[in-house]
Amino acid sequence: xxxxxxxxxxxxxxxxxxxxxxxxxxxxxxxxxxxxxxxxxxxxxxxxxxxxxxxxxxxxxxxxxxxxxxxxxxxxxxxxxxxxxxxxxxxxxxxxxxxxxxxxxxxxxxxxxxxxxxxxxxxxxxxxxxxxxxxxxxxxxxxxxxxxxxxxxxxxxxxx
Amino acid sequence: xxxxxxxxxxxxxxxxxxxxxxxxxxxxxxxxxxxxxxxxxxxxxxxxxxxxxxxxxxxxxxxxxxxxxxxxxxxxxxxxxxxxxxxxxxxxxxxxxxxxxxxxxxxxxxxxxxxxxxxxxxxxxxxxxxxxxxxxxxxxxxxxxxxxxxxxxxxxxxxxxxxxxxxxxxxxxxxxxxxxxxxxxxxxxxxxxxxxxxxxxxxxxxxxxxxxxxxxxxxxxxxxxxxxxxxxxxxxxxxxxxxxxxxxxxxxxxxxxxxxxxxxxxxxxxxxxxxxxxxxxxxxxxxxxxxxxxxxxxxxxxxxxxxxxxxxxxxxxxxxxxxxxxxxxxxxxxxxxxxxxxxxxxxxxxxxxxxxxxxxxxxxxxxxxxxxxxxxxxxxxxxxxxxxxxx
Numbered sequence: 001x002x003x004x005x006x007x008x009x010x011x012x013x014x015x016x017x018x019x020x021x022x023x024x025x026x027x028x029x030x031x032x033x034x035x036x037x038x039x040x041x042x043x044x045x046x047x048x049x050x051x052x053x054x055x056x057x058x059x060x061x062x063x064x065x066x067x068x069x070x071x072x073x074x075x076x077x078x079x080x081x082x083x084x085x086x087x088x089x090x091x092x093x094x095x096x097x098x099x100x101x102x103x104x105x106x107x108x109x110x111x112x113x114x115x116x117x118x119x120x121x122x123x124x125x126x127x128x129x130x131x132x133x134x135x136x137x138x139x140x141x142x143x144x145x146x147x148x149x150x151x152x153x154x155x156x157x158x159x160x
Numbered sequence: 161x162x163x164x165x166x167x168x169x170x171x172x173x174x175x176x177x178x179x180x181x182x183x184x185x186x187x188x189x190x191x192x193x194x195x196x197x198x199x200x201x202x203x204x205x206x207x208x209x210x211x212x213x214x215x216x217x218x219x220x221x222x223x224x225x226x227x228x229x230x231x232x233x234x235x236x237x238x239x240x241x242x243x244x245x246x247x248x249x250x251x252x253x254x255x256x257x258x259x260x261x262x263x264x265x266x267x268x269x270x271x272x273x274x275x276x277x278x279x280x281x282x283x284x285x286x287x288x289x290x291x292x293x294x295x296x297x298x299x300x301x302x303x304x305x306x307x308x309x310x311x312x313x314x315x316x317x318x319x320x321x322x323x324x325x326x327x328x329x330x331x332x333x334x335x336x337x338x339x340x341x342x343x344x345x346x347x348x349x350x351x352x353x354x355x356x357x358x359x360x361x362x363x364x365x366x367x368x369x370x371x372x373x374x375x376x377x378x379x380x381x382x383x384x385x386x387x388x389x390x391x392x393x394x395x396x397x398x399x400x401x402x403x404x405x406x407x408x409x410x411x412x413x414x415x416x417x418x419x420x421x422x423x424x425x426x427x428x429x430x431x432x433x434x435x436x437x438x439x440x441x442x443x444x445x446x447x448x449x450x451x452x453x454x455x456x457x458x459x460x461x462x463x464x465x466x467x468x469x470x471x472x473x474x475x476x477x478x479x480x481x482x483x484x485x486x487x488x489x490x491x492x493x494x495x496x497x498x499x500x501x502x503x504x505x506x507x508x509x510x511x512x513x514x515x516x517x518x519x520x521x522x523x524x525x526x527x528x529x530x531x532x533x534x535x536x537x538x539x540x541x542x543x544x545x546x547x548x549x550x551x
Contacts, residue, residue, distance in 0.1 A: 047482065048304040051303060
């Protein structure tokens with residue numbers, strides 16, 4: 001994937017790439033830290049059909065929507081050799097009993113055999129979080145385990 | 161009425177009036193600059209209600225306005241951006257300079273204003289308003305367009321050209337003889353180069369000099385330093401504005417961002433005063449005689465900016481619609497044309513008709529520029545549709 005980085009003097013930087021379908025898609029990072037999501041018009045690749053201003057949090061949310069599936073897919077592909085083990089992303093809903101508590105409190109591994117291999121928060125991946133890692137509502141937990149183990153893990157994360 | 165009381169009432173009325181005009185401007189989607197100019201014309205000599213007794217304040221405030229305009233312009237760029245921008249766009253920049261300064265120079269020569277008047281008018285028609293252009297591109301959601309970097313790099317080139325042009329102009333306006341003028345210009349250009357090198361190599365030290373976590377201290381330092389540098393620059397015949405611009409370039413990184421945030425409201429206030437003062441010094445009765453020339457210049461220099469954009473975007477392999485958008489985005493002239501005209505008029509070395517001509521020209525261009533940027537694409541699409549229908 002070739003991402004083009006173009007400086008916009010006095011404004012910020014534009015980073016975009018060409019999709020297979022011939023559309024440019026990318027992000028303008030403004031100096032003051034806010035982002036703009038851009039997508040080119042289908043009939044005029046030089047122009048933009050939309051440029052949507054995003055705050056840092058919004059950009060993070062969008063990135064995790066797009067980023068977590070990719071991570072999960074990658075892990076899945078790596079575990080194809082291991083029969084019976086899969087990877088799933090489990091959302092930690094705001095208001096979950098573990099919202100704001102360290103990861104160790106979930107005791108997921110001892111209770112279900114499944115383990116949290118990464119936490120995706122605001123578009124950034126935190127690999128192999130330690131037991132003292134404080135979970136937050138809206139985090140996506142990337143969990144590896146057997147089918148039943150993952151089911152149990154999802155229940156625990158929701159209900160405690 | 162007591163003198164102070166009267167001055168306060170007049171100033172208050174002016175600011176409040178500007179506030180109303182500014183609100184109106186954003187409502188109808190144009191830059192407030194032309195409205196401020198009109199406001200100034202209305203209160204000046206031969207206007208509706210001539211104001212008296214605040215000239216001393218408004219004179220200094222207008223000077224500060226110019227300093228802040230250029231300081232914030234410099235703050236927008238880092239030295240490295242300038243260098244890469246120059247490398248990438250100097251051909252388009254030169255084309256822009258030749259195409260758009262020529263109409264102004266020609267008009268001044270035809271009107272018999274001599275070489276210095278021609279130099280000033282060339283500057284007036286040459287420089288696009290980076291403020292208006294950046295705002296229009298943002299408003300129209302074109303920041304992500306492929307032609308936008310082309311537009312911005314041309315603006316960078318123009319701003320740098322200003323840094324060279326203003327000292328030359330100030331030296332010549334000061335009426336130094338040809339040889340004396342050459343040495344002044346030499347000193348000025350040397351100073352500009354030195355500052356640019358310092359900015360590129362040691363910008364962070366300048367930033368540390370003004371930076372402070374406390375906004376109050378920070379504001380005083382930045383403003384103090386800007387006025388000091390501006391004053392020294394004008395003593396060296398380099399022009400206060402250029403001094404401020406170079407200081408702005410030397411300040412970089414987060415310091416520059418914070419300074420911009422702090423100074424923006426101040427700039428808006430003092431720059432508004434500057435436009436009003438320029439309008440105040442323009443007698444509305446002088447405008448009709450030069451209106452024909454102004455309209456002719458508007459037509460010609462709209463065409464020349466369109467050509468500039470067409471050429472510059474074409475160099476970067478952008479398609480026809482994008483090339484048209486590039487040209488149209490550059491059409492707006494504004495604050496810097498008035499800065500140049502203000503310098504020229506204040507020196508008294510140019511024909512007195514230059515002020516009304518520049519006022520009329522900028523009024524038309526500041527209003528027409530954003531409109532052109534907005535309508536160019538729909539018009540072009542219509543034209544294409546018509547052509548395919550008739551074919």
